[in-house]
Amino acid sequence: MGVIEDYVARIEETCGEEKDFIVIFKYERKDEAVTKILRKAKIKKSISRIIFELTFQNFSFRLYGTGKAIFRNLKDKSELKRLLANLLS
Amino acid sequence: MDPYKIREDFPILKRKINNNPLIYFDNAATTQKPKQVIDAINEFYRNHNANVHRGVHTLSQEASELYEDAHEEVAKFINADSMEEIVFVRGTTEAINLVAYAWGLWNLKKGDEVLVTLMEHHSNIVPWELLSRINGFKVKYADVNDDGTLNYEAFENAISNKTRIVCLPQVSNVTGVVNDVKKIVKMAHEHDSLVLVDGAQSVPHLPVDVKDLDVDFLAFSGHKMLGPTGIGVLYAKREILESMEPFHGGGEMIKDVTFNTVTRRCSISWNDLPWKFEAGTPHICGGVGLMAAVRYLENIGMENVRLHEKMLTGYALRRMQELEKIKIYGPRDASSKCGIIPFGIAGLSSHDVALFLDHYGVMIRSGLHCAQPLHEKFKLKSSARASFYIYNTREEIDRFVEVLKEIE
Numbered sequence: 247m248g249v250i251e252d253y254v255a256r257i258e259e260t261c262g263e264e265k266d267f268i269v270i271f272k273y274e275r276k277d278e279a280v281t282k283i284l285r286k287a288k289i290k291k292s293i294s295r296i297i298f299e300l301t302f303q304n305f306s307f308r309l310y311g312t313g314k315a316i317f318r319n320l321k322d323k324s325e326l327k328r329l330l331a332n333l334l335s
Numbered sequence: 336m337d338p339y340k341i342r343e344d345f346p347i348l349k350r351k352i353n354n355n356p357l358i359y360f361d362n363a364a365t366t367q368k369p370k371q372v373i374d375a376i377n378e379f380y381r382n383h384n385a386n387v388h389r390g391v392h393t394l395s396q397e398a399s400e401l402y403e404d405a406h407e408e409v410a411k412f413i414n415a416d417s418m419e420e421i422v423f424v425r426g427t428t429e430a431i432n433l434v435a436y437a438w439g440l441w442n443l444k445k446g447d448e449v450l451v452t453l454m455e456h457h458s459n460i461v462p463w464e465l466l467s468r469i470n471g472f473k474v475k476y477a478d479v480n481d482d483g484t485l486n487y488e489a490f491e492n493a494i495s496n497k498t499r500i501v502c503l504p505q506v507s508n509v510t511g512v513v514n515d516v517k518k519i520v521k522m523a524h525e526h527d528s529l530v531l532v533d534g535a536q537s538v539p540h541l542p543v544d545v546k547d548l549d550v551d552f553l554a555f556s557g558h559k560m561l562g563p564t565g566i567g568v569l570y571a572k573r574e575i576l577e578s579m580e581p582f583h584g585g586g587e588m589i590k591d592v593t594f595n596t597v598t599r600r601c602s603i604s605w606n607d608l609p610w611k612f613e614a615g616t617p618h619i620c621g622g623v624g625l626m627a628a629v630r631y632l633e634n635i636g637m638e639n640v641r642l643h644e645k646m647l648t649g650y651a652l653r654r655m656q657e658l659e660k661i662k663i664y665g666p667r668d669a670s671s672k673c674g675i676i677p678f679g680i681a682g683l684s685s686h687d688v689a690l691f692l693d694h695y696g697v698m699i700r701s702g703l704h705c706a707q708p709l710h711e712k713f714k715l716k717s718s719a720r721a722s723f724y725i726y727n728t729r730e731e732i733d734r735f736v737e738v739l740k741e742i743e
Contacts, residue, residue, distance in 0.1 A: 268686060293691070296694045297687065308690075312353055314690055316686055316687065
């Protein structure tokens with residue numbers, strides 16, 4: 247999981263019935279992370295080039311130009327880490 | 336009051352976020368700090384730092400005086416009788432836990448009831464639910480109306496002679512609704528029940544007079560009223576504090592610990608109020624910072640704080656209603672609430688809204704705001720929440736609405 251440590255600063259898990267994971271990329275590498283993800287995932291929709299609605303390996307998620315992403319409907323954190331590793335490698 | 340002049344006291348407001356001027360609308364979570372508070376903390380550590388009480392040297396005397404002055408200042412701020420009624424704690428959560436464990440543990444039993452509301456922050460639910468597992472009493476929940484206001488009729492019906500303590504927020508941290516605490520206190524006292532008020536969202540925003548309200552306990556946090564984190568206040572009527580057992584044991588909270596060589600046990604006598612409830616070395620510089628924050632607010636005047644926030648809230652509610660996809664939760668009348676506006680935008684989660692605003696330097700909170708039962712009542716998975724304070728301006732609200740229009 248080295249690639250996650252390279253790019254990810256924090257992962258916040260939201261509370262409530264539907265658990266979302268908010269991934270915050272390292273400030274100094276956020277642009278690189280966003281570029282990598284946009285290259286790998288398919289863009290479904292973009293709002294003002296600020297929010298990107300993306301799909302990757304049958305999962306939908308949202309990426310923000312500020313270097314943050316929200317992943318929903320994932321089984322657990324390990325599934326998130328697997329996706330992130332593939333997106334960022 | 337002049338918010339533009341006030342802003343000059345807050346260094347952080349000069350920051351840019353993503354190349355945009357910072358607009359800080361997350362004041363219900365925590366407030367920014369004026370240089371007067373930052374300087375007071377700095378000055379304490381530079382020139383007066385020592386442990387308080389029972390020290391004979393100059394620095395300890397100075398630190399003790401400052402720490403005691405902080406208690407006096409807070410007592411004056413909420414019109415308590417004396418500093419003996421002011422216990423410094425880590426924050427509102429610890430204040431409520433103190434009441435639960437130092438009063439509730441010893442006074443609540445099977446058959447008793449604790450009455451809370453559905454609009455409670457988790458910090459005024461969980462301590463009672465936890466304690467009920469030990470003592471076997473029942474926690475009852477008073478309903479709220481569909482607009483987020485308290486259902487006083489349901490509240491009255493829920494109080495009985497089994498009710499030993501009634502707990503409610505003076506201001507909801509989700510909707511900003513201001514509850515009629517005096518009315519609830521009257522109902523509760525008629526049933527010989529005590530009243531604990533969560534003042535986390537009220538003490539920083541409106542004039543609060545504990546004598547006028549006649550509350551038995553009032554809990555609030557320093558960091559939501561310009562002070563540092565890690566310092567908060569439990570106010571309690573003196574006779575109640577005197578009758579209570581201590582919360583934590585250790586140094587500072589005792590007068591004597593004498594060892595009996597026959598029984599081989601220690602006998603302990605508690606310190607005077609409020610130190611009986613402040614075990615260990617306290618957060619001295621937190622108290623000093625809180626005193627500076629209270630003085631700052633007193634200089635502005637709490638009536639002025641309230642008026643400014645009411646103006647901002649009314650303006651924001653009007654401007655936000657220009658948006659097509661927005662849904663504002665709770666009452667839309669600024670006079671019945673404090674400066675908190677929860678809302679949602681169709682098709683977007685609250686976190687999406689917050690992250691979009693963040694791109695433009697606007698900081699709001701998203702999620703459940705530690706008030707899941709109220710969100711369940713509203714059938715919401717989460718909400719976005721904008722909350723205002725003394726340094727916010729109408730221009731910031733205009734910018735906030737402009738960004739929301741873009742997201743639509």
